Amino acid sequence: MRLTEEQIYRYSRHILLPEVGGVGQEKLLRAKVFCVGVGGLGSPVALYLAAAGLGTLGIADSDQVDISNLQRQVLHYTDDIGKPKTHSAREKLQKLNPDVNVIVYKDLITMDNIRELVKEYDIVIDGSDNFPTRYLLNDACYFEKKTLISGALFQFEGQLSVFKTHKGGACYRCLYPEIPPKGMVPTCEEAGILGAVAGTIGTMQAVETLKEVLDIGEPLVDKLLTMNALSMSFNTVKITKDPECHLCGENPTILSIEEYKEHSCDIED
Amino acid sequence: MENNKVNAQIDITKEICPMTFVKTKLKLETMSSGQVLEVTLREGEPLINVPRSVEQEGHKVLDIHREEGDVFKILIERC
Ligand SMILES: [Zn+2]
Numbered sequence A: 001m002r003l004t005e006e007q008i009y010r011y012s013r014h015i016l017l018p019e020v021g022g023v024g025q026e027k028l029l030r031a032k033v034f035c036v037g038v039g040g041l042g043s044p045v046a047l048y049l050a051a052a053g054l055g056t057l058g059i060a061d062s063d064q065v066d067i068s069n070l071q072r073q074v075l076h077y078t079d080d081i082g083k084p085k086t087h088s089a090r091e092k093l094q095k096l097n098p099d100v101n102v103i104v105y106k107d108l109i110t111m112d113n114i115r116e117l118v119k120e121y122d123i124v125i126d127g128s129d130n131f132p133t134r135y136l137l138n139d140a141c142y143f144e145k146k147t148l149i150s151g152a153l154f155q156f157e158g159q160l161s162v163f164k165t166h167k168g169g170a171c172y173r174c175l176y177p178e179i180p181p182k183g184m185v186p187t188c189e190e191a192g193i194l195g196a197v198a199g200t201i202g203t204m205q206a207v208e209t210l211k212e213v214l215d216i217g218e219p220l221v222d223k224l225l226t227m228n229a230l231s232m233s234f235n236t237v238k239i240t241k242d243p244e245c246h247l248c249g250e251n252p253t254i255l256s257i258e259e260y261k262e263h264s265c266d267i268e269d
Numbered sequence B: 001m002e003n004n005k006v007n008a009q010i011d012i013t014k015e016i017c018p019m020t021f022v023k024t025k026l027k028l029e030t031m032s033s034g035q036v037l038e039v040t041l042r043e044g045e046p047l048i049n050v051p052r053s054v055e056q057e058g059h060k061v062l063d064i065h066r067e068e069g070d071v072f073k074i075l076i077e078r079c
Helices: A005-010 A021-030 A042-051 A085-096 A114-119 A131-144 A195-214 B019-029 B045-056
Strands: A032-036 A056-060 A101-105 A123-126 A147-154 A157-163 A223-228 A233-238 B008-011 B036-042 B060-068 B071-077
Touching: A021 A195, A032 A042, A042 A056, A042 A085, A042 A195, A056 A085, A085 A101, A114 A131, A123 A131, A123 A195, A131 A147, A147 A195, A157 A195, A195 A223, B008 B019, B019 B036, B019 B045, B036 B045, B045 B060, B045 B071
Parallel strands: A032 A056, A032 A123, A056 A101, A123 A147, B008 B036
Antiparallel strands: A147 A157, A157 A223, A223 A233, B036 B071, B060 B071
């Protein structure tokens, strides 16, 4: 692969970095990343990856743009209300960078299609808003040996982690063995989220993805970063691989992809 | 509890979560401390979530009763 004159200009700020250079930029252009959800987290993820010249970007979302999304889902504009999020997203991403091949999946992600989808990509980004999807992605990444870049949001808080179970690391189930029981204290306030917090965590997911593709720095593997925007404090704790983990432990009980159902009201990232 | 003076009313039977609470919260914000809001809502998610969210924000739920069918009325005292 040879960078064109235009690409040299477009990616000059990357190329200038000793850790990236022309070689790194070519890696990015050849990379294939799958972003599940183009909402609060997925919007900044997809925008930064497209801007960075991430060659093949798969995006999955079965929702349509709703007016209540626009406060934080920066890929979608007022004119997009009612459009499938994938279409709205592809439009913006292709305008931003025609180098990027954007592949859209408008259908729901299920236990039946997830492995086939994940198989096509190097890295999977979890920009979903619910536990069933998080488990589905975690399990699919485990079975297909893919790196998972996980993010989650709650009001003014966010968390971020990278799972490389195929390299001996912990998985999402080591951290959360079971779906937290619904109805402990769920209230409507749980749907509240400061839009820019989604942007912060999503942008950090993009950073981890780019590092992973470029193979630079230290990934946030076996570590959980939590952010509290109100105090603007960041904390990192270690995640230990659980030998009892039902998926990646010594005596696994989950031997294939299973379905998880969770009731949810209209709460999304 | 029928003798509570109602200062304002809101019907959220057409809303879905979380707009149910959004509408209720906005209404409460226009009221002053001690005033009572009557909320008409549906059984299920709204009836489970709205009173709990209201209490979490410090207001007092004075009464919950079935109006007819799956429609309920709740009385909230603003904190
Ligand atoms: Zn595990």
